[in-house]
Amino acid sequence: MSARFEVGQSVRIGDRTEPRHHRVPAYVKGREGIVVCLCHPQGLPEELAYRESGEPKQTIYRVRVSQPHLWSSYQGEAHDNLEIEIHESWLDPL
Amino acid sequence: MTHDHTTPHRHPNQPDHPEPSSSYELLGVALNELLIEKGIYSADELRTQIEEIESVNVDSHGAQIVAKAWLDEDFLTALRADAADAIRSLGIDPGYTEIMALENTPEVHNVVVCTLCSCYPRWLLGRPPAWYKSKAYRARVVREPRAVLAEFGNDIATDVQVRVHDSNAELRYVVIPLRPKGTEGWTQAQLARLVTRDSMIGVTQAKAATAS
Known part of the structure; x- marks a missing residue:
């Protein structure tokens, strides 16, 4: 399967509501980050949680987000960051 | 009142052995009992799995x-x-x-x-x-x-x-x-x-x- 994004690419994490179980925490929704790693494709949790197929499997990206970008009141250092796994359908190119 | 055992009565629960404290916890207990009753897994399989996970040793892994x-x-x-x-x-x-x-x-x-x-x-x-x-x-x-x-x-x-x-x-x-x-x-x-x-x-x- 071909991956839509590559390492180093800037992306935005989807900012949308999803009434069902999903694995994108609210605090990263709508945030911008950089793809640092592509991981093995996996089914979509929104479907798997309800015994649906979850297919087709999607590439999972590890996205690095700057901490001061994540939290406007961040008290740490400007170079601190956070990495999180995001399924492809939750990412948009910047 | 004296404490005798001539009439059956319930002792208070010990703090380290609590009854389910929420409806969700109760639901979990009930679901587990039903899965065992229906033969999806046995009580011993559940116990074995818990034992296996709890036996993982940080030092050896x-x-x-x-x-x-x-x-x-x-x-x-x-x-x-x-x-x-x-x-x-x-x-x-x-x-x-x-x-x-x-x-x-x-x-x-x-x-x-x-x-x-x-x-x-x-x-x-x-x-x-x-x-x-x-x-x-x-x-x-x-x-x-x-x-x-x-x-x-x-x-x-x-x-x-x-x-x-x-x-x-x-x-x-x-x-x-x-x-x-x-x-x-x-x-x-x-x-x-x-x-x-x-x-x-x-x-x-x-x-x-x-x-x-």
Whole structure:
């Protein structure tokens, strides 16, 4: 399967509501980050949680987000960051 | 009133053996009983699984992986390429999820959390500590990681990046702490004794060589 994004690419994490179980925490929704790693494709949790197929499997990206970008009141250092796994359908190119 | 046993009566529950405290907990108990009753799994299979997970020994699993990575450049390369495969090559079962090793460097300190629940590499580190599952740790370590690490006695220098990893989906993470100074020439067994559970979650450093 071909991956839509590559390492180093800037992306935005989807900012949308999803009434069902999903694995994108609210605090990263709508945030911008950089793809640092592509991981093995996996089914979509929104479907798997309800015994649906979850297919087709999607590439999972590890996205690095700057901490001061994540939290406007961040008290740490400007170079601190956070990495999180995001399924492809939750990412948009910047 | 005197306490006699001529009439049956219920003793108060002991604090360490509580009745289910919420309807969800009660639901969980009922579901478990039904699954056993319907033969989906047996009570003994459940017990065996709990025993297996609780028997995972940090010293014989995670700590060996870290010590090997400190000693063996080829193993470290294999760990970077495919951590689960590399771990299997040591005769250790990495579990059924994808594993990633996070190497601390003089420039980057890694720390792991699961903000959504309590995802944790149980096959390598055993059961997660209570604080790892607590809402306070999960909420705070993503928002103020340096303050949380300081509470664990781990002050990170300002020129080191703190990198939080939210184990939110499919991968499980093990931090490879920095190899302590003064351990040149040590064997894998000696090194493994410096590797603690908390250092592999990333809230602390490995033990100092003098502490062994």
